[in-house]
Amino acid sequence: MSSQPDSLRPPAHPPAEFPESLRGKRILLCTESFGPVNGVSRTTLMLVNHLRANGANVAVVAPDNHTRKNTFVPRQPSATPEPAADDVGRQSLDVRIQGYPLPYNPELSIVYPVRLSTLYRRTFETTPDLIYLASPASLGFQVMLQLRQQPLENQVPIICNFQTDLAGYCNILFPPPFSNLAVLAFSRVQSFLFNHSSVKTLFYPSRFIRRYLEKQRVKGEKLEILQRGVDTQLFHPRRQSDTLRRQLAPNNEIILICVSRLGGEKGFEFLAEAAKELDARGLDFKLHIVGGNRNAAVETEIKDAFSALVDKGKVVFAGFLMGEELATAYASADIFLHCSITETFGLVVLESMASGVPVVARDEGGPSDTVRDGKTGFLTPPESLDSFVEKVMLLAGDVAMRKQFSEDARSQAEEATWDKINNQVAWRMADTIAASERERAEMLVGAKLAQQDQGSEEPAASGSGELVMAPSPLFGWLMMSETFKARAADARVLGGMAAISASWIAVGAYLVFINAGIWVKKTFRGLLWR
Template sequence: MRVAIVTESFLPTVNGVTNSVVKVLDHLHREGHDAIVICPAAHAPAEYRGFAVHQVPAIAYRQFPVGLGSPQVYRLIAEFAPDVLHAASPFLLGAQGIAAANRLGVPSIAVFQTDLAGYAKRNHLGPATAAAWRFTRWVHDGATLTLVPSTASMDALQQHGFTPLSLWARGVDLDAFHPHHRQSPKALELRGRLSPNGEVVVGYVGRVAPEKQLERLGELRGMPGIQLAVVGDGPSMGSVASATKGMPITFLGRLSGDELSAAYASFDLFLHTGTEETFGQTLQEAHASGLPVIAPRAGGPIDLVADGSTGYLYDPADAAELRQLVGDLVASPTLRSRFGEAGRRAVLGRTWQRVCGELVGHYESVMNVPTLKAAPRRKARIQ
C-alpha cells in the first residue's frame, strides 16, 4: 500500500500530532508499505524510516509552524500516486492535501486531533467559535472518512454535522513507559532531586500553552508535603511561573527518550489540567508508567480515566474538588498504588502495533469508496 501523509506537524517539532505520525510511519515501514510525508517547513529531516519527507512553506504562530498552501502539494501527491491520503490534524496544509487527493481520485482519511473551536471558545471569541466549526467541517467534508480519537470528540462532531466518522484511539509504548523504570539510575537521581525529604511528586507532561491551563496548578498552593514537576515548555511558561510563584515547583523542560521515561518514573501521581484534549496521550503514558491520574471531566480524559479506579475526574470549574482529590492521593500511598496498578492494566491492550493495524484497516475500507473528484466543494463561509 502507498500512503501519502500530509501532516500539520512533524519532527523536530514534538507534540501529539507528530508522535502519532511517527508511530504510523514506523508501522508502515515494519509492514512493508510505502509512504511519503508532506509537512510545514521547520527543519524536518529529509527522510524518516526511508520515506521521503517534503517540506512546504510555513509561517510561525505561537512557536508552532503553520503550513501554507503551495502548488508543490498537488505535484508531490500526483507523482507519488498513493492508494490513500492520510491528513493528520488537517488545517490549511491538510485541506490542500485533501483537495488534491479528490482531484486525483485518491481516497482520503482525515484524523481529527486539534480542537480549533475549543480554543476559540476558551478565549471567549463567540463568532470565531462558530467560524472555527464551519472551517473544520469544510475541511473534513472533503475527506472520505474522518477518524476521531474519543467519544467526546465523536459527540461534538456529530452535533455539528460531520459525517462519516469512525473511532480511532492512540497507542502507547508499554516498554518506554513502565513501572520498572522507577529503579533506573536516571529516575532515582531525578527522584532524589525532586523529593529529598519524601515529598509526594505531582507531575505534568506536555506543552506549556494556554489551552493546557497549567495556571490551575496554583489551586494547590499551600498544600503540605507536595512537590510539583512540569515536563515541557511553550508560550505560557511565564504565566505558569507567575501563577505558581513561591510554590514548590520544578520546571524540567522538554524531555524525550530515556529522560522522559525517568521523569514519569519519578512522579507519584499525574495531574492534567487542560479541558480541550481530543485524546490525552500523556495520560496513557502515565497509566503505562503505573501512575494514578487526575484529569478534568472533559474531552478525551473521560475515556481514559476510570473515575475512582485508575484515578479521578474533577469538575474543571470546581477548584475545591481538584484540591480535595489531589489531597486524597497525596495522603494515601495505598490508594496511589492501587490506582496506578489498575491504570497499567487498563492500557495493556493499547499497543501501537494494534492501533496502527486498525488504521491500516481504515485505509483499506476507503480505497473502494468514490471520492469527491467530480463534485464541487462548498466554500467555507467564515464570518
C-alpha cells in the same frame, strides 16, 4: 446518523495482522506537525514508521519548522536497523513546505498556499492511492478544498484523523466576541469539508470529539473511534529513579507531575491555582512540571503564575524531556495532574498510567475516556477547583489507594499497543483503496457504455413532442474545454482558499498582538525590578 457505539461493532479484521494489500500502495500523508513535538505528532510518527516498516509507500508532507527547527532532536536507538535497499526511496518521500509559525505555539504553522498537483509531483510524481490527513488544519483544509474541485473520476479517497480541537483552543485563547467568531468559523469550515464524499473515514479519539463532529452533521457511517497506543516498555514503573526522587523530594514529599507543552490552552492557570490551594491546605509536595515552549515569552508568562511556589521550592520546571529521561520523570512521581480541557485524547495520561502513576484529571475531553474514575485515578468536574484539590489530597494521603490505582493503571495501559492501533488504520486504508478502485472500474465501464449509446442515438424529443435543442456551439466548446474546466476549478479553489487564509491570517494577527503584549509586560516588569 448511526448511533451505534464503535465498541459494539465487531472487528472486521484481525488487529494483530497488517493487510497484505496495502504493501506498495502510495499513501500521501499530510500533517500539521511531525516528529517528537507533541502527542499528536508522536502518534503520526508512530503510524508512519509502522506503515513503512510493513511495506506501504508513504510520503509525508509537513511544515518545515517541525523538522530542522525543532525544539529537540530525537535520539535514535542504537539498535535501529539500516533501511533495506528497496526501502531507501520510500524513506526519502518527505516534503517540507513553508508556513508561518503561530506565536503562542511555534510547533504549529499557518501553511502558505500550496497546489495539490505540486504535492503529487514532489512525492510520487503521480496520483496517490489514498490521502491521509493527520489532524487537518491549514494544510489539511487546503488539500480537502482542492480535492473536492476535481472531477469525480480524479478524486483520491481521504481518511482524516481528528486529533486537535482547534475550536476549543480558540475558545480559550481568544476573548469574546473573537472566540465566538473563531469557533463558528472553524465549525463551518470543518462541516463543509468533512461532509464531502471524498472524505471516506473520520477517525476520532474520544466521545467528546464524536459529539462535536455530530454537531457538525458529519454522517455517522464516516466516524470511527481510534484511540492511542503507548510504548509499555519505555513507559514502565521500573523506570522509577530513587536518585531523582531524592533530588526532587529530599524530605520524602509527595511528588506531583504534569507533562505538557507550556501554553495558555493547556490549563496552567487552573494548575497554578490548584498548587496554591494544596500549599494552603498544608500538603507537603513537590510539583514537577515537564515541558516548555519555543516562544520564550509565553513560557515565561506560564512560569510567572507559579513564581511564589517556585521561590518556596514547591515547584520545579524541568523543561523538555524525552525518551528515557521522560519515562524516568513519569515513573518517579506519585500522582499525575492533568488540567487541560482541550485534549482530544491526552497521550500523556496514558503514558503516566503505563508508568504506574495514577491520574487526577478534569472531566473534559479525551481523559474522560482514558481514566477509569475511582480505579486508575479520579475525574473531577472541569470548573471545580475544590473537587480537584480534594482528590489530590485524598490520593496523597492514602498510600494503599495509590498502590492499587498504580497497578490498575499499568494493567489498563498494557491493553493499548501501538501495533493494534496502527493496524486498525492500515486496514481502514486498505479497505478504502479497494473500494475506490472498484468504484473507478465501475465508472469506466459506465462511461464506455454511455459512449456506445450516444453513438447510436437520434435527437431526443421532449414530452410535448418538440425536439430538445443541443447547447450552443460556444457553450459546448467551453464545457468540453479542459482549459476552461481547469480555470473554473482554480477560481473555486482560490475563492475557498481566500476565505480559509483570511481566517488563519486573522488568527495569526491576533496571536502576534498577544505575543507583543507579553513582550511589553516582560520588558516593563524587568525595568521596574531594576
